[in-house]
Amino acid sequence: xxxxxxxxxxxxxxxxxxxxxxxxxxxxxxxxxxxxxxxxxxxxxxxxxxxxxxxxxxxxxxxxxxxxxxxxxxxxxxxxxxxxxxxxxxxxxxxxxxxxxxxxxxxxxxxxxxxxxxxxxxxxxxxxxxxxxxxxxxxxxxxxxxxxxxxxxxxxxxxxxxxxxxxxxxxxxxxxxxxxxxxxxxxxxxxxxxxxxxxxxxxxxxxxxxxxxxxxxxxxxxxxxxxxxxxxxxxxxxxxxxxxxxxxxxxxxxxxxxxxxxxxxxxxxxxxxxxxxxxxxxxxxxxxxxxxxxxxxxxxxxxxxxxxxxxxxxxxxxxxxxxxxxxxxxxxx
Amino acid sequence: xxxxxxxxxxxxxxxxxxxxxxxxxxxxxxxxxxxxxxxxxxxxxxxxxxxxxxxxxxxxxxxxxxxxxxxxxxxxxxxxxxxxxxxxxxxxxxxxxxxxxxxxxxxxxxxxxxxxxxxxxxxxxxxxxxxxxxxxxxxxxxxxxxxxxxxxxxxxxxxxxxxxxxxxxxxxxxxxxxxxxxxxxxxxxxxxxxxxxxxxxxxxxxxxxxxxxxxxxxxxxxxxxxxxxxxxxxxxxxxxxxxxxxxxxxxxxxxxxxxxxxxxxxxxxxxxxxxxxxxxxxxxxxxxxxxxxxxxxxxxxxxxxxxxxxxxxxxxxxxxxxxxxxxxxxxxxxxxxxxxxxxxxxxxxxxxxxxxxxxxxxxxxxxxxxxxxxxxxxxxxxxxxxxxxxxxxxxxxxxxxxxxxxxxxxxxxxxxxxxxxxxxxxxxxxxxxxxxxxxxxxxxxxxxxxxxxxxxxxxxxxxxxxxxxxxxxxxxxxxxxxxxxxxxxxxxxxxxxxxxxxxxxxxxxxxxxxxxxxxxxxxxxxxxxxxxxxxxxxxxxxxxxxxxxxxxxxxxxxxxxxxxxxxxxxxxxxxxxxxxxxxxxxxxxxxxxxxxxxxxxxxxxxxxxxxxxxxxxxxxxxxxxxxxxxxxxxxxxxxxxxxxx
Numbered sequence: 014x015x016x017x018x019x020x021x022x023x024x025x026x027x028x029x030x031x032x033x034x035x036x037x038x039x040x041x042x043x044x045x046x047x048x049x050x051x052x053x054x055x056x057x058x059x060x061x062x063x064x065x066x067x068x069x070x071x072x073x074x075x076x077x078x079x080x081x082x083x084x085x086x087x088x089x090x091x092x093x094x095x096x097x098x099x100x101x102x103x104x105x106x107x108x109x110x111x112x113x114x115x116x117x118x119x120x121x122x123x124x125x126x127x128x129x130x131x132x133x134x135x136x137x138x139x140x141x142x143x144x145x146x147x148x149x150x151x152x153x154x155x156x157x158x159x160x161x162x163x164x165x166x167x168x169x170x171x172x173x174x175x176x177x178x179x180x181x182x183x184x185x186x187x188x189x190x191x192x193x194x195x196x197x198x199x200x201x202x203x204x205x206x207x208x209x210x211x212x213x214x215x216x217x218x219x220x221x222x223x224x225x226x227x228x229x230x231x232x233x234x235x236x237x238x239x240x241x242x243x244x245x246x247x248x249x250x251x252x253x254x255x256x257x258x259x260x261x262x263x264x265x266x267x268x269x270x271x272x273x274x275x276x277x278x279x280x281x282x283x284x285x286x287x288x289x290x291x292x293x294x295x296x297x298x299x300x301x302x303x304x305x306x307x308x309x310x311x312x313x314x315x316x317x318x319x320x321x322x323x324x325x326x327x328x329x330x331x332x333x334x335x336x337x338x339x340x341x342x343x344x345x346x
Numbered sequence: 347x348x349x350x351x352x353x354x355x356x357x358x359x360x361x362x363x364x365x366x367x368x369x370x371x372x373x374x375x376x377x378x379x380x381x382x383x384x385x386x387x388x389x390x391x392x393x394x395x396x397x398x399x400x401x402x403x404x405x406x407x408x409x410x411x412x413x414x415x416x417x418x419x420x421x422x423x424x425x426x427x428x429x430x431x432x433x434x435x436x437x438x439x440x441x442x443x444x445x446x447x448x449x450x451x452x453x454x455x456x457x458x459x460x461x462x463x464x465x466x467x468x469x470x471x472x473x474x475x476x477x478x479x480x481x482x483x484x485x486x487x488x489x490x491x492x493x494x495x496x497x498x499x500x501x502x503x504x505x506x507x508x509x510x511x512x513x514x515x516x517x518x519x520x521x522x523x524x525x526x527x528x529x530x531x532x533x534x535x536x537x538x539x540x541x542x543x544x545x546x547x548x549x550x551x552x553x554x555x556x557x558x559x560x561x562x563x564x565x566x567x568x569x570x571x572x573x574x575x576x577x578x579x580x581x582x583x584x585x586x587x588x589x590x591x592x593x594x595x596x597x598x599x600x601x602x603x604x605x606x607x608x609x610x611x612x613x614x615x616x617x618x619x620x621x622x623x624x625x626x627x628x629x630x631x632x633x634x635x636x637x638x639x640x641x642x643x644x645x646x647x648x649x650x651x652x653x654x655x656x657x658x659x660x661x662x663x664x665x666x667x668x669x670x671x672x673x674x675x676x677x678x679x680x681x682x683x684x685x686x687x688x689x690x691x692x693x694x695x696x697x698x699x700x701x702x703x704x705x706x707x708x709x710x711x712x713x714x715x716x717x718x719x720x721x722x723x724x725x726x727x728x729x730x731x732x733x734x735x736x737x738x739x740x741x742x743x744x745x746x747x748x749x750x751x752x753x754x755x756x757x758x759x760x761x762x763x764x765x766x767x768x769x770x771x772x773x774x775x776x777x778x779x780x781x782x783x784x785x786x787x788x789x790x791x792x793x794x795x796x797x798x799x800x801x802x803x804x805x806x807x808x809x810x811x812x813x814x815x816x817x818x819x820x821x822x823x824x825x826x827x828x829x830x831x832x833x834x835x836x837x838x839x840x841x842x843x844x845x846x847x848x849x850x851x852x853x854x855x856x857x858x859x860x861x862x863x864x865x866x867x868x869x870x871x872x873x874x875x876x877x878x879x880x881x882x883x884x885x886x887x888x889x890x891x892x893x894x895x896x897x898x899x900x901x902x903x904x905x906x907x908x909x910x911x912x913x914x915x916x917x918x919x920x921x922x923x924x925x926x927x928x929x930x931x932x933x934x935x936x937x938x939x940x941x942x943x944x945x946x947x948x949x950x951x952x953x954x955x956x957x958x959x960x961x962x963x964x965x966x967x968x969x970x971x972x973x974x975x976x977x978x979x980x981x982x983x984x985x986x987x988x989x990x991x
Contacts, residue, residue, distance in 0.1 A: 172425070324417055333419045335426035336410055344417055 041301060042070040044095035046086050046109055048102035050075050054131055055101060057290030058297075076105060083108040090122055097297055098127040103138050106154075112139035113148045122151070126300045126307045129154035130293040131286065133269050134243045135312070137187035144190070145311050153300075153307040155292045156314040157284040158243060158268050161194035165202055167282045167320055168238050168266045170338050176205040178236030178263070180227045180254070182219045182246040183210045191242030191268070207234045211246075219246055221253070228257035241267045241278070251276040255326075264332055273321040273345050279330065281321035288315050321345055361520065366512050373508050374501070381497045388493055392486055396440050401465055403438055404479050407431070408467040411446070415471035421446065442482035448474050496742050496833055499840075503735040510600050510731065517593030519547060527555035530587050531562070539566045541587040588772050590712045592721040595705045598664070598767035599725075600732045602671070602701055605759035606694060607736025608743070608752050609678070611836035613637060614823045616749045622684035630952035632684050634819050634944030636691040641814055641944070643695030645937035648703055649930075655704035660711070661771040663704040668764040671697025672757050679753030690753075702729070708771065727847075734843045741836020792931055797915050797981070802935045804974035805871045805908065808967045809901060810939025812874055815947035816897075816963055817842055821890060824956050830887055838891055845898030850905065857906035864978065867911050870904030872971035878964025882957050893960070 047055050051073055059071060072095065076082045087109060090098060100106040106129040111121035118124070135141035135154060142148025144156060159167075168174060177199055181188040192208055199206035209231040211219040224247075231239060239258050241247055247254050248271065255276040258265040266280040267273065273281035292313050299305045320342040327333050334342065414424055421427060431444045445452055445463070463478035523545050530543045543559035545552040609616070614633045622632055655663045674694030681687045709721040744752050792798060817839060825835045857863060877896030881889035909929065916928045950959035 324419075328418070331423065333423045333425070336414060336424055336430045337426055339413055339417070339419075340410055 040070065041097070042072060042093065042095040043097045043099060043297065044072045044074070044090055044093065045099040046074050046076070046083075046090075046101065046105050048076050048105050048131075049078050053286040054290035054293070057287040058099065058130075058294045061291050061294035061298075080104060080108065087120065087122065090125065095125065097301060098122060098125050099293060099297065100127060100129045101131050103132045103134070103140075106132050106135070106140050107138050110140055110149075110152060113142045113152075114139075116149065123149075124151055127152045127154075128293050128296045128300070128307070130289050131157060133157060133248065133271075134187050134245060136190070137185050137243060137245045141312060144187075147308060147312060150306060150308040153296055153310040154312050155289050155296065156312055157289055158314070159282045159284070159318040160314070161191065161198040161242075162201070163318060164240065164266065164268055164282050165195065165198045165204065167318075167338075168240065168280065169202065169204075171266075171280055171334055172237065172264070172332070174204060174237035176207070176236045176238075178207045178209065178231040178234060178239045179242060180209045180211065180224075180231055180239065180247070181242060182244050184213070184217070184219055185244055185246065188242060188244040188246075191244075195240060195242060205236075207231060207236050209234075221250060224250055224253045225257045225260075228254065228261055228263070232261035232263055236263070239263045239265045241265060241272060243268060248272070251278075259326065259329055262330060264326075264330055270321055273323045277323055277326045277329075279323055279326045279332070281323075282318050283321065284315050285319045288317070319343060362513075362516050365516055366509070369512050370505070370508055373504060377501050377504055381501065384497065385490070385493065389486075389490060392489060396481060396486065397465070400438070400440050400479060400481050403434070403441065404465050404467045404477060407434055407444065407479075408469050408477050411475070411477060412470040412472075415469055415475065421448075421475065439488075440482055440485050441479060442485075443480040445478050445480075447476045447478055492831070492833070495837060499738045499742065499833075499837060503738050506731045506735050510596060510728070514593050514596050517591055517596075519549060520551060522589070522591050522593060523547065523552050523555055525591075526587055526589055527559060529589060530559050533587075534559075534562050534566065539563055543587055590708065590772055592709055592712070592717070592724045594770045594772060595708050595767075596724070596728055598763045598770060599701070599705045599728050601759050601763040601766065602668075602698075603729055603732035604736040604739075605675070605756040605763065606671070606698060607733045608740030608756050610733075610737045610818060610822075611741035611839055612744050612749065612752075612822055612832045614819055615826045615832070617684055617687055618823070619749070620681055620684060620687060624684065628949075628952035631945065631948040633823065634815075634948030635684065635688045636678075637814060637818050637944040638941055639688045639692040640695035640698070641937065641940035643692050644699045645934065645941055647696055647699035648937070649934060651700040651703040652707065654700070655707040660704040660708040661767070663700050664708075664767050664771060665764060667697040667700030667704065668760055668767075669697065670694065671701065672760045672764075675753045675757035675760060679750045679757065730843050730847050734840050737836045737839050737843075741831075741833040741839075744832045792916075792928060795915065797978075798912065798928075800974060800977050801867075801908075801912060801915065802932065804970040804977070805867060805904070806932060806936040807939035807942075808871065808970045809874065809904065809908075810936050811943040811946060812878075812897065812963060812967050813842075813901075813943065814940045815943030815945075816878065816960070817894065819944040819947045820951065820956065820960065820963075821894075823951070824960075825887065825890060827956065828885060828887060828890075834887070838887065838894060841891065841894045842898045842901075845895065846902045846905070849899060849902035853903045853906045856903060857910050863907040863910045863914065866907040867904055868971050868975045870900045870907070871974070872900075872968045874900035874904070875964040875967030875969075875971070876900075878960050879968065882961040882964060885957065 045051070045055060045058070051059075055073070062069060072093065074082075074086050074089070076086070083105060086105075090109070098109070100109050109122050110127060110129065111117060111123075116123050129135065129140060129152065132138060132140060132154065135147075135156070136144055140147070141152070141154065147153055165177070168177070177195070179192055179195060181192050183189065196206050196208075209227045211227050212223040214220045228239070241254060248269065251272050252275075255265055255272060255278045259277055264279045265272075265277075266282070267278040268282060270281055270283040272278035292315060296307075296310060296313060299310055300307055320338065322334050322339070322342045323345045325346055410430075411421075414421060414427075424430075427446070431446065435441045435444045461480070464481040465479045467477040467479070469475045469477060526543060526545065530541055533539075533541060542563055543556055545556050547553070613636060617633045617636055618629070622629070624632060651663065651667070670693040674690045674692070674697060677690030677693060678687050679690075681690060706722075706725055709725050710718065712718040712721050740752060743755070747755075821839060822832075822835050825838060830838075856866060874897045877893040881893050909932075912928060912932055947959060947963065950962050953959075954962065
């Protein structure tokens with residue numbers, strides 16, 4: 014009798030693995046690898062399922078901003094084989110997932126469904142092939158960055174500008190893409206658009222000392238606002254870019270929070286972390302309950318973004334926001 | 347014995363008038379007192395409420411300004427400060443003016459009203475600045491005016507309801523029992539004792555006439571044995587005497603039509619609000635589809651429903667017609683796309699056709715010719731008054747309970763109409779209908795008469811196009827775009843039926859007193875479009891009122907001459923066609939205008955905008971009158987040349 018039951022069970026498991034998975038759904042495990050504690054995005058991800066009374070085993074691993082710990086995460090994930098992996102931040106995602114076209118199954122996670130979030134520039138970091146498709150079977154994710162149209166419209170609600178300038182690093186694919194996107198948006202809105210490319214050194218890398226010059230060059234074209242698109246290089250040297258702009262009395266808008274919070278960009282349009290957490294949870298739901306293959310799910314973006322205004326910069330430029338924008342913005346001092 | 351009965355019968359209209367007068371007086375007096383008290387109370391409560399609302403808005407503005415102050419932003423450097431205050435003031439009709447003051451200086455030099463401010467607010471984060479608000483003193487006045495209008499409309503509707511209810515009550519409790527009593531006695535006098543008087547009431551009239559009739563009948567039956575007395579007398583099986591009366595249909599028809607008209611003042615606006623997933627037609631054209639569907643169903647099913655009503659009896663068809671009508675209201679109430687509204691209105695239109703035609707048939711089946719004729723007049727009166735009351739109440743209610751609830755209300759009223767009809771309608775006495783079998787008419791033969799066809803095409807159809815296209819479709823949308831409330835729209839729309847009813851007798855007099863019917867007809871048709879042409883550009887409510895006024899007057903004067911003119915043509919050109927058949931054909935064909943009206947208007951609005959659409963419709967209507975004039979003038983010219991030869 015027992016043998017028969019075992020045989021039947023085995024048959025069910027072999028022939029109908031999906032069915033078996035859904036039966037075991039209540040015990041599914043989600044492994045979350047985070048960079049600096051379970052902050053807002055991580056919390057709202059967990060709350061999303063709590064609100065729906067969907068129970069999971071959550072395993073949360075915090076790197077505590079220490080890259081060396083990430084090595085152990087990879088080993089642990091390979092042993093635990095969770096039903097879903099969630100990676101938080103560029104560093105974590107990059108180490109755990111590797112590049113989209115050259116991930117190494119020995120060093121990276123290549124066969125566990127994964128959702129990445131809070132990656133400022135997944136294409137620039139090499140995690141994803143494009144901003145819409147990851148280009149790999151087991152990975153999908155979320156974007157924090159608002160589309161160019163939203164960026165430009167927010168800038169124009171600050172000031173009804175007629176011309177916009179952009180400085181970019183030609184070496185990054187994603188920087189080139191964001192220039193193209195903004196050029197298109199500017200055309201639609203009837204705004205003249207100027208770009209300035211950073212000069213490279215002998216090794217073909219962008220020159221750090223050209224940042225100030227590039228800002229000077231673009232300032233000479235008299236744009237009413239300067240915009241910084243997606244760029245790991247310029248994000249890294251953000252203080253240098255933003256103070257150069259301030260020196261030129263050029264208001265600067267950026268597509269990520271960090272340039273407003275940690276540097277002196279005037280205006281930032283970015284996603285709220287809690288919204289990103291929920292967005293990632295929706296991706297997870299599609300994978301766990303919708304039985305979707307992560308690679309078939311487009312990378313999701315929000316349709317609402319939060320606006321940040323650096324008030325010290327506004328004061329320095331004597332360029333204050335209108336009340337209508339002030340009311341809905343987060344003020345950084 | 348019969349003579350005092352006849353005398354009582356002839357006294358009835360006087361009694362009716364007196365009763366009606368007393369009831370009216372009491373109702374109007376009571377309504378006026380209540381309205382007066384309400385207005386008093388309203389005025390007393392309104393001002394504090396407005397002040398409270400404005401102070402809430404003021405606090406909100408002060409909070410926004412505090413955000414500026416707390417962040418250390420100088421007010422002079424906020425780019426949209428003036429615009430922000432101005433648009434906030436504009437968004438709230440209660441507010442006349444908003445200004446920001448530093449000590450005694452008007453910071454924005456915004457030009458305050460002469461008088462002192464009404465409310466003043468601190469702005470956190472600063473001591474120097476104050477926000478000051480002037481309340482729009484005309485707002486109270488405007489609100490009061492609106493309320494007075496609403497009360498006026500309610501009194502008017504109360505008046506209509508009063509007429510309907512009084513007429514029904516008098517009919518049920520006095521005139522109908524007495525007339526049945528008289529009829530049964532007349533039968534007894536003629537020796538027919540086969541019917542007994544069955545009256546439900548417990549009042550003096552019902553019970554005493556029941557007792558008397560029963561005594562007479564019993565006495566006759568007792569004497570039946572006596573061969574001499576019993577000769578030539580008819581006894582047979584005893585059946586209650588049944589007699590139709592207009593009162594049977596009055597209330598159910600009124601309630602049904604009232605329920606259907608509730609949506610009229612806001613239908614296109616509602617459709618716009620619901621929106622659609624369809625993209626192959628411009629939105630403005632889609633907005634007209636529900637009205638069109640409704641009219642089309644009426645046009646198609648009215649002739650058919652007439653036949654069904656003849657075949658199955660008015661009561662059955664009435665009750666059956668309630669099913670689609672009821673479902674149609676519900677479908678509209680739950681609609682989330684134009685498609686559903688169109689479907690709902692089509693269902694209701696199907697029911698409407700059946701119900702209205704079988705009520706008409708019911709009245710046509712009244713055995714006494716005098717009552718039948720007055721019944722037909724009453725039928726038109728019920729339709730008109732229910733329409734006015736429905737439009738008015740719908741407009742007032744929709745702002746308070748919302749679109750969906752209006753449809754729920756319509757559905758509920760439809761059910762009530764059904765229940766009343768179920769107990770009031772007298773089931774068919776099949777014999778009574780024999781005289782009303784429909785004649786077979788050769789429609790093609792009538793249609794081949796060019797004069798008839800030109801009159802239909804150039805006068806009857808345009809009149810309906812302007813009615814459904816302009817009044818039912820454009821006006822609700824246009825007035826909405828001018829910022830009018832649904833109640834105001836309803837008031838404007840009511841002008842038309844009021845004029846048509848009020849001027850109806852005058853129109854009949856004109857038609858009957860030797861005026862050339864053709865001239866009146868052409869003139870009326872021409873004038874109904876003139877208002878639209880003159881006022882199409884001034885985008886005010888007053889202009890719309892003037893357009894409707896001219897149209898209403900013109901249509902009122904056209905109505906009787908139109909029928910007379912068609913009959914003139916019919917009598918000379920088509921003597922072999924029945925009068926009813928020709929009138930029926932006229933009504934059927936003019937419904938084509940009702941169907942194209944909203945569609946045409948929608949297309950015109952989509953392509954030319956409101957003002958030009960109104961102009962085009964006006965030109966079309968007046969133009970068709972001119973075309974008709976030309977056709978008949980040429981005809982007369984030819985005829986006179988022939989005569990001269």
